[in-house]
Amino acid sequence: MTTMKFFKRDIYLGIQKGAWLLLVPIIISIAQSLNFHDISMTLKEFEGYWGDGTVMDYYLFGMQGMKVFHFDMKQYFEIPIYWFVFQIGAAYFTAYYGYHDFEDNGKVLFITPKSRSSWWNGKSLWCITSVLIYYLVSMLAMGGTALYCGATPSLHHSELISRIVENGAYYLSGIEVLLLAIILPIITTMAICMLQMFIAFLISPEVSFALSCTVYVLSAYYTVWCLPGNYAMWRRSAYVVENGLNPISGLLLGGFLLFFSFYEGRLYFEKKDVL
Amino acid sequence: MSKIVIENLVKKIKDVIILDHINLSMESGTIYGLRGKNGSGKTMLMRAICGLILPTEGKVLIDEKELHRDIVVPPSIGGLIENPSFLPQYTGMQNLKLLASLSYGISEEHIKQALEWVGLDPEDKRTYRKYSMGMKQKLGIANAIMGEPDIIVLDEPINALDEESVVVIKNRLLELARRGKLIIVACHDKEELEFLSDQIFEIKDGHIVATEVNVS
Numbered sequence: 001m002t003t004m005k006f007f008k009r010d011i012y013l014g015i016q017k018g019a020w021l022l023l024v025p026i027i028i029s030i031a032q033s034l035n036f037h038d039i040s041m042t043l044k045e046f047e048g049y050w051g052d053g054t055v056m057d058y059y060l061f062g063m064q065g066m067k068v069f070h071f072d073m074k075q076y077f078e079i080p081i082y083w084f085v086f087q088i089g090a091a092y093f094t095a096y097y098g099y100h101d102f103e104d105n106g107k108v109l110f111i112t113p114k115s116r117s118s119w120w121n122g123k124s125l126w127c128i129t130s131v132l133i134y135y136l137v138s139m140l141a142m143g144g145t146a147l148y149c150g151a152t153p154s155l156h157h158s159e160l161i162s163r164i165v166e167n168g169a170y171y172l173s174g175i176e177v178l179l180l181a182i183i184l185p186i187i188t189t190m191a192i193c194m195l196q197m198f199i200a201f202l203i204s205p206e207v208s209f210a211l212s213c214t215v216y217v218l219s220a221y222y223t224v225w226c227l228p229g230n231y232a233m234w235r236r237s238a239y240v241v242e243n244g245l246n247p248i249s250g251l252l253l254g255g256f257l258l259f260f261s262f263y264e265g266r267l268y269f270e271k272k273d274v275l
Numbered sequence: 276m277s278k279i280v281i282e283n284l285v286k287k288i289k290d291v292i293i294l295d296h297i298n299l300s301m302e303s304g305t306i307y308g309l310r311g312k313n314g315s316g317k318t319m320l321m322r323a324i325c326g327l328i329l330p331t332e333g334k335v336l337i338d339e340k341e342l343h344r345d346i347v348v349p350p351s352i353g354g355l356i357e358n359p360s361f362l363p364q365y366t367g368m369q370n371l372k373l374l375a376s377l378s379y380g381i382s383e384e385h386i387k388q389a390l391e392w393v394g395l396d397p398e399d400k401r402t403y404r405k406y407s408m409g410m411k412q413k414l415g416i417a418n419a420i421m422g423e424p425d426i427i428v429l430d431e432p433i434n435a436l437d438e439e440s441v442v443v444i445k446n447r448l449l450e451l452a453r454r455g456k457l458i459i460v461a462c463h464d465k466e467e468l469e470f471l472s473d474q475i476f477e478i479k480d481g482h483i484v485a486t487e488v489n490v491s
Contacts, residue, residue, distance in 0.1 A: 005377045013362070107356050108418065111325050113377035114348040270347075273288070274327040 002115045006122025007129075014097040014126050015133065024089030025138035028082050032062035033145035039164055050163065054154040056177065057161040058146035059139065063181050064165050065233025068223045068241060079220050080233075087189065087232060090134045091212040094193040098123045099200040106274045120269045124262050127197050131190045135182075168240035180234035184250050188231045191257035192216075198261040201268065225249045228257065276303045277351070277425040277457045279324060283333035286319055286481075293319045295481035296333070301459065303425065306452045308472030309461040316481040317461040318357060321428050324459065325354045337426070351425040355432060359415025363404035367414045368397050371421060381422035389421035390414075392447050394440055408435035416444060420451065427451065427458045433467060445471055 036058050043050045066080035101109070101123075110116060147153060157177060162170035172180070192212055199208040219229025223236055223245060230236050231250030238244040279301040286294040294316050301307050309317040322328045323335055326348040335342040337349040361370040367390060375381035387397040393413040406414065412435045419427055427448075433441045448471060452458050462468040468475060477485040 002377065009373060009377065105360050105362075107327060107354075108360055108374060109377070110327060111348060111352060111354045111356075112374045112418075114350065114352075116347050271329060273329060274322070275288075 002113050002118035003121040003125070005113065006118050007125045010097070010101075010122050010126035011129060013101070015130065017097060018093050018130075021089060021093045022134065022137050024093075025086060025134055026141045028086045028089070029062055029138045029141035030145050032082055033058050033142050033149065036061040036164070037145075037149040040160060043160075043163065050160050051158065052150045052152060053146075053160045054152045054156060054158050055143050055146045056155050056157040058149075058151055059142050060157055060161050060169065060177070060181055060234065061165060062138070062142050063185060063233075064235050066220060067166065067235055068243060069221055077221060079217060083233065084216055084220065086138070087192075087216050087229065088213050090131055090189050091193060091196055091209060091216075093134055094127050094130050094197060095200065095209040095212075096205050098127070098197045099205040102201070110274050116269050116272075117266050120262075120265050123197065124194060124265065127193050128190050131186065131193055135186050135189070166235045166240050169235070172239060176239050177234075179247055180237045180239060184237075184247055184254070185232040185234070187254035187258070188228050188250065191254040191261070192228055194261035195257050198265045198268070201265075201272075225253070228253055276455060277349075278302050278336075278338055279426065279457065280336040280339075281320075281323070281333070282336070284320075284323060284330050284335060285332035286323060286328060287331045293481055294323065297481075297483055299476060299483060299486075301457055303457045304452055304455045305473045306448060306458040306460060306471055308468040308475040309459065309478060310465065310468055310475055311461075311478035315478045317478055318430050319481075320478065321354070321356055321430050321459065321461060324426070325349070325352060325356065325428055327356070349426055352428065353419035353421065353424040353426070354428040354430075355415040355419040356428070356430050359411055359418065361403045361411075361414060361418075364402055366400060366402055367395055367406070367410070367417070368399070370403060370414065371418055374418060375421065378422070385422045386417075389417040392420065393417045394443050409437060409440060412436055413440065413444075420447070423451070423454075423456070425456060427456055429459070430461045431463065432460060433462065433464070441467070 036053065040050060040053050065083040069077060109119060156174060157169065157172070159170055192215060196208045196212045199211060215227065216229045219227040223230055225245055230245055231247065231254065234240065236244050238246050281297050281299050284294050284297040285292065297320060309320065311317050319328065323330060326342050329343050337346065340346045365373065368386065371386045375386055390397045393416050395410065395413050395417060416429065416432050419429060433444060436444065448458055460468065460471055475487040476483050477487070
């Protein structure tokens with residue numbers, strides 16, 4: 001019960017403080033949607049065959065990340081900037097509130113409600129909810145822009161996305177799209193944000209945020225199962241490309257990081273001196 | 276009715292001994308004063324009583340229940356430890372309401388009463404960031420006493436207060452003690468502390484070096 005009271009307070013204060021950061025997913029989503037619209041119009045003009053695409057096509061384009069990168073002396077590594085800014089926007093959205101709330105109000109907050117673990121439980125729920133809101137805002141912005149651009153109001157993807165992004169996308173079922181493009185990226189972002197919030201207390205929020213950025217950069221460069229950022233890019237999935245990653249390992253890794261951060265954080269705050 | 280018993284309490288931080296084998300006992304209806312220089316260990320002792328720090332050795336018993344073993348925080352406690360910290364964008368009333376919402380049994384009436392007791396207007400629309408130092412201090416005291424907890428811990432409560440406010444706060448604390456509350460006050464000012472306290476513990480380098488019963 002006290003956890004829910006803390007959660008209510010954190011939603012009220014945390015989201016209020018960082019609400020302006022929701023402009024990041026909105027801007028990126030609109031920009032990516034307009035980008036997709038331009039490409040689809042060009043294809044329509046030159047190849048004739050293609051339609052306007054569906055809302056899901058727009059979403060998949062926005063969440064694509066980058067294809068599997070292979071080191072090549074002749075090829076430059078280019079970070080997928082929209083994807084990167086989207087992810088670090090979510091990391092920044094959740095980076096400082098928990099730490100500052102503890103530093104500024106810890107003494108009062110640990111005495112008045114008479115519960116240490118509830119404070120951390122509330123922060124964890126807040127972090128998870130913030131990521132959900134972040135993605136929801138992005139989906140709404142993409143959906144809105146897609147409809148404005150004349151997309152078919154459907155949650156099924158069309159052949160157009162395989163023509164523009166990745167051939168393998170055509171063969172994905174609705175459930176697989178749900179897993180790869182919605183569930184897995186959300187769980188991955190949640191896990192990274194939770195771990196970041198916990199590490200902020202062990203080291204500092206600045207270092208913790210920098211570590212999150214590093215994980216995303218490394219994830220774009222190396223397609224390996226242990227770099228969680230990979231699972232926030234559906235086109236790196238084994239369901240889409242031959243040498244991609246198994247999404248189940250993404251679910252397990254994300255679930256483990258979420259549980260680890262929550263559990264270790266709880267133990268940490270039960271024993272932490274509030275000075 | 277509350278009783279605090281501290282047995283052989285030791286607190287080390289990075290191998291520095293902050294509290295060194297503290298033993299004391301406190302009971303309801305009494306105001307206890309803690310006296311000592313800066314860094315003597317007064318605030319750390321208060322933190323230990325509030326459950327904010329974990330003892331390195333020894334134990335703090337609240338009504339025979341050991342802190343951090345049987346209970347996490349004393350079940351009925353209010354505290355002002357060092358500088359009060361509140362949300363700058365909210366009024367005093369809003370700040371206390373937000374904190375009260377995290378607790379049980381503190382009504383809006385309790386909050387208004389606590390604010391009036393310390394001389395703040397519950398209807399004041401000024402935000403905390405516009406409060407003077409004295410008003411901030413009063414809000415910290417109001418937070419500690421709202422809902423009238425059994426144990427009230429106040430670290431330098433009369434800092435930054437004008438003379439008139441000091442008299443008001445002193446009278447309120449004496450009234451609360453008469454109503455059976457256990458009050459612990461740390462204060463630099465020897466005279467103020469002697470006026471307020473029934474018993475004074477003098478702390479030096481983490482030790483209790485003297486206990487003085489105030490007969491006046």
